[in-house]
Amino acid sequence: MEFLSKIATNNGHGENSSYFDGWKAYDSDPYHPTNNSHGVIQMGLAENQLCFDLIQEWIENNPKASICTPEGSNDFKDIAIYQDYHGLPEFRNAVASFMEKVRGNKVKFNPANIVMSGGATGAHETLAFCLADPGDAFLVPTPYYPGYDRDLRWRTGIQLLPVVCESSNDFKITREALEDAYEKAQEANIRVKGLILNNPSNPLGTVLDRNTLTDAMRFINEKNIHLICDEIYSATVFNEPGFISIAEIAEEGAVCKNRDLIHIVYSLSKDLGFPGFRVGIIYSYNDAVVNCARKMSSFGLVSTQTQHLIASMLSDDIFVEKFIDESMKRLAKRHSLFSRGLAKVGIENLKGNAGLYCWMDLRRLLKEPTFESEMELWHVIINEVKLNVSPGASFHCSEPGWFRVCIANMDDETMRIAVSRIHKFVIQKTKLDQATTRKQYKRSKLEISLSFRRLDEFMMTPQGPKPEQSPSPSRSKSPHRTRLPQRRKKNICSLENNRCCTSDNWSPPHFGDKMGKMSEIPATYQCIRRGSRDSTDEALRVIFRRRTLSSKLHSQRGFCWWHRLALGDILGLSSSCHCFPQQGGMVA
Numbered sequence: 231m232e233f234l235s236k237i238a239t240n241n242g243h244g245e246n247s248s249y250f251d252g253w254k255a256y257d258s259d260p261y262h263p264t265n266n267s268h269g270v271i272q273m274g275l276a277e278n279q280l281c282f283d284l285i286q287e288w289i290e291n292n293p294k295a296s297i298c299t300p301e302g303s304n305d306f307k308d309i310a311i312y313q314d315y316h317g318l319p320e321f322r323n324a325v326a327s328f329m330e331k332v333r334g335n336k337v338k339f340n341p342a343n344i345v346m347s348g349g350a351t352g353a354h355e356t357l358a359f360c361l362a363d364p365g366d367a368f369l370v371p372t373p374y375y376p377g378y379d380r381d382l383r384w385r386t387g388i389q390l391l392p393v394v395c396e397s398s399n400d401f402k403i404t405r406e407a408l409e410d411a412y413e414k415a416q417e418a419n420i421r422v423k424g425l426i427l428n429n430p431s432n433p434l435g436t437v438l439d440r441n442t443l444t445d446a447m448r449f450i451n452e453k454n455i456h457l458i459c460d461e462i463y464s465a466t467v468f469n470e471p472g473f474i475s476i477a478e479i480a481e482e483g484a485v486c487k488n489r490d491l492i493h494i495v496y497s498l499s500k501d502l503g504f505p506g507f508r509v510g511i512i513y514s515y516n517d518a519v520v521n522c523a524r525k526m527s528s529f530g531l532v533s534t535q536t537q538h539l540i541a542s543m544l545s546d547d548i549f550v551e552k553f554i555d556e557s558m559k560r561l562a563k564r565h566s567l568f569s570r571g572l573a574k575v576g577i578e579n580l581k582g583n584a585g586l587y588c589w590m591d592l593r594r595l596l597k598e599p600t601f602e603s604e605m606e607l608w609h610v611i612i613n614e615v616k617l618n619v620s621p622g623a624s625f626h627c628s629e630p631g632w633f634r635v636c637i638a639n640m641d642d643e644t645m646r647i648a649v650s651r652i653h654k655f656v657i658q659k660t661k662l663d664q665a666t667t668r669k670q671y672k673r674s675k676l677e678i679s680l681s682f683r684r685l686d687e688f689m690m691t692p693q694g695p696k697p698e699q700s701p702s703p704s705r706s707k708s709p710h711r712t713r714l715p716q717r718r719k720k721n722i723c724s725l726e727n728n729r730c731c732t733s734d735n736w737s738p739p740h741f742g743d744k745m746g747k748m749s750e751i752p753a754t755y756q757c758i759r760r761g762s763r764d765s766t767d768e769a770l771r772v773i774f775r776r777r778t779l780s781s782k783l784h785s786q787r788g789f790c791w792w793h794r795l796a797l798g799d800i801l802g803l804s805s806s807c808h809c810f811p812q813q814g815g816m817v818a
């Protein structure tokens with residue numbers, strides 16, 4: 231008999247995912263400047279702790295806002311009793327006005343359309359329950375906040391379908407990508423109920439531009455689907471270009487044909503740094519959704535004590551302005567400290583101007599461009615470098631090698647230590663890679679010469695091919711040297727792993743890998759022995775049979791050109807020459 235329900239046991243929460251390894255590593259060995267200075271630094275926690283001093287100062291200066299002070303305790307009775315689930319009017323007014331300020335007062339929010347929830351987490355789930363049925367889907371551009379899988383899917387039974395965005399255009403959300411995702415859903419007979427945008431983006435730390443927002447609005451209008459815009463990082467934009475809320479586009483009648491489709495998710499977890507208060511907001515332009523969400527909000531109300539404090543704090547215009555301004559400056563400074571630090575060792579970030587993150591590009595540190603290599607590198611970063619960063623795969627990124635780093639959950643000194651650990655790691659890894667490359671290169675030369683010796687041994691056995699004509703008068707200890715003249719060895723350009731080498735991807739070849747199975751060698755050898763240019767080409771075709779060596783490939787790559795090889799060049803090939811674009815196409 232099953233004791234627990236399917237929802238309870240379906241693992242949709244994600245807590246058992248391997249991406250929690252970083253958290254486990256941190257929990258078992260947390261960094262502390264004096265007690266555990268070699269511990270793991272937490273860079274996976276999306277908290278904004280940069281302005282706590284300002285909040286603390288405000289709380290101390292406003293004791294009446296708290297019911298736990300002599301000044302505020304008189305309000306205790308009114309706060310402690312049951313409240314209307316619409317929320318305290320002063321709370322909704324203050325939140326609406328704060329949301330307007332953060333958006334430069336370019337838009338208006340009606341407090342009547344505000345619904346409370348337990349953080350943005352609760353807001354997303356409530357909206358999913360209101361807008362979709364089990365089996366329906368929402369489109370989400372990648373990479374995206376992993377919590378969406380839990381918040382939108384787990385208990386609701388809806389699906390999330392990726393809109394694949396790529397690094398080639400800085401992960402922009404294009405109309406083609408949206409159409410593509412929508413079409414795929416249709417082909418799979420999945421009903422798409424909406425699109426989810428996250429602006430500014432976690433993990434990218436970038437904002438959506440007006441064109442992207444307008445395109446998205448047109449797209450959802452055409453398809454007649456909902457648009458949920460998660461704007462929980464709206465006050466974290468610290469550099470140009472500024473933040474444009476979907477509310478601005480919604481107010482443009484020419485673009486937004488149906489405001490009933492637009493819903494904004496907000497919370498105070500990131501902008502103010504209060505994730506513990508669980509203040510989440512749904513702002514919907516659709517009254518039916520507001521009513522339905524409000525009924526559901528009974529399961530995730532914000533405590534009245536918190537509403538009371540927040541209402542008071544956000545109604546203090548002077549404080550709010552100072553806070554927003556100072557928070558941006560501190561985020562900008564922190565972002566610059568981190569990204570300049572990485573740049574010193576040649577590590578780049580996606581150019582970001584918002585959020586609490588850097589989207590770090592470690593593609594060049596991967597052994598191979600695969601998610602397995604990303605995972606391997608991640609484990610090294612956690613266990614040896616002792617930084618808990620988050621791998622791109624956990625954000626459903628379509629390309630391996632990207633990592634999210636939280637930059638606002640620690641003090642400057644800890645950040646400096648984290649940066650210096652990255653420095654040390656990158657420098658050591660680069661040295662190690664170079665040493666390994668040199669070793670492999672030497673080994674490959676040795677293997678090649680051994681293989682040729684084996685080839686010769688084979689040729690001398692009765693199973694070996696009968697020589698039609700001996701290219702050398704006699705067999706010596708190094709027969710290939712005598713048979714295949716030295717002078718031809720140098721001008722050879724080889725392909726590496728089915729692509730020409732660039733200085734970035736260069737690695738020494740492995741004989742077995744490059745040349746194919748050893749069983750191919752006799753056939754090759756026969757061709758060589760025939761000695762003509764045609765037969766040499768044939769030999770090469772055999773050698774590179776599985777490497778699709780063709781002149782087409784060469785011309786496509788542009789930077790590598792092929793020398794026709796004659797008999798002697800085969801040995802040159804065996805001594806593994808590599809192509810470098812900056813060196814005119816080849817080196818021997």
Ligand SMILES: Cc1ncc(COP(=O)(O)O)c(C=O)c1O
Nearest residue numbers: 276349350351375432497499505
């Ligand atoms: C994009 C995004 N949405 C929602 C959430 C959840 O926020 P909350 O703590 O308010 O539930 C997060 C938290 O990291 C987030 O990054």
